[in-house]
Structure formats: structure tokens, C-alpha cells
Amino acid sequence: MLRQLFPEDYIDSIFDLNIEQLLNNNVKGLIFDIDNTLVPFDVAHPNQKLISFFEKLKEKGFKICLVSNNTKERVIKFNEKLKVNTIHKASKPRRKSFIKAMDLMGTNKDNTLVIGDQIFTDVWGGNRLGIKTILVVPVSDRDEWITWIKRGIERLVIRLYQRQRSKKR
Numbered sequence: 001m002l003r004q005l006f007p008e009d010y011i012d013s014i015f016d017l018n019i020e021q022l023l024n025n026n027v028k029g030l031i032f033d034i035d036n037t038l039v040p041f042d043v044a045h046p047n048q049k050l051i052s053f054f055e056k057l058k059e060k061g062f063k064i065c066l067v068s069n070n071t072k073e074r075v076i077k078f079n080e081k082l083k084v085n086t087i088h089k090a091s092k093p094r095r096k097s098f099i100k101a102m103d104l105m106g107t108n109k110d111n112t113l114v115i116g117d118q119i120f121t122d123v124w125g126g127n128r129l130g131i132k133t134i135l136v137v138p139v140s141d142r143d144e145w146i147t148w149i150k151r152g153i154e155r156l157v158i159r160l161y162q163r164q165r166s167k168k169r
């Protein structure tokens with residue numbers, strides 16, 4: 001059960017994604033969470049650094065889908081300059097939005113990656129479908145209250161994950 005909550009990797013920021021390594025591993029589709037993965041939940045638009053990073057990913061041939069539990073208005077507005085696929089009100093960790101995202105991108109569970117800041121939505125949701133997941137450190141310590149409640153248990157899971165990972169190395 002606990003393994004279902006462990007990501008494949010844990011990185012400080014999406015900008016630490018190793019594009020060459022992803023290409024070598026035949027990754028074709030990237031599913032990104034928005035809130036606290038790409039920007040703080042209360043920031044409406046991506047900054048120039050993020051826009052450029054997404055442009056670079058697209059140039060390299062990656063398909064991208066934003067999958068967020070947030071509202072349509074939030075997701076559409078955020079995507080104005082990124083212009084990628086989106087799914088709002090995704091009900092993560094339920095499987096259906098991840099499946100829909102892969103349909104939109106034309107990818108499958110073996111060549112798709114889920115990148116997000118939450119164990120119980122992004123990581124668990126991806127793992128349930130057998131999609132590889134990458135956990136990122138939240139970009140802000142501001143959270144919606146419902147998320148804030150989960151962070152305590154999340155920290156515990158992350159500690160267990162890190163302990164296991166350090167044993168492996």
C-alpha cells in the first residue's frame with residue numbers, strides 16, 4: 001500500500017526535469033499539476049520562465065496536458081499563454097482524468113509521466129494507473145486549507161520514501 005504513495009523521483013522544481021534523460025527514456029507525454037507545482041495556487045498566470053520552459057518542451061516534441069482539480073476558470077486562464085491540453089475539475093486521484101489526458105496527448109501509461117506536488121492526488125493517482133510519477137517540492141508554502149490538512153501526513157510519507165531511497169543507493 002505504501003509503495004502506491006511513493007513517486008519514481010522527488011525533485012526540487014520542474015526546472016530540474018532532465019529533458020535529455022526523459023527523451024532517452026522514451027517519455028512522450030507530460031501531465032502537469034498546476035497549483036504549487038507550476039505556480040502558487042493564488043497566482044493566476046505563468047511567468048516568462050515557465051512559458052519559455054514549456055516552449056522548449058514542445059520544441060523537443062513532448063505532448064503536455066495540465067490536469068488540475070481546480071476550476072475551469074482557473075485552468076483556462078492559466079493556459080492562455082501556454083496553449084497546451086487541459087483538464088479541470090480532474091478529481092485526482094481518480095483515474096479517469098489521467099486516462100483522458102493520455103487520450104488527448106495520444107500517449108499511454110508507459111510513455112507518460114505525471115509531475116505534481118501532492119502525494120495523495122498526483123502521485124497516488126498516477127501510480128494507480130501504473131504511470132510513473134515525479135513529486136516536486138511545492139513552489140509555495142501557501143496552500144488551500146484542505147491541502148494544508150493533508151501536508152502533515154504527506155511529510156511522513158515523504159520521510160519514509162526518502163529512507164527507502166537512501167537504502168537503495
Ligand SMILES: [Mg+2]
Nearest residue numbers: 033035036117
Ligand atoms: Mg498541486
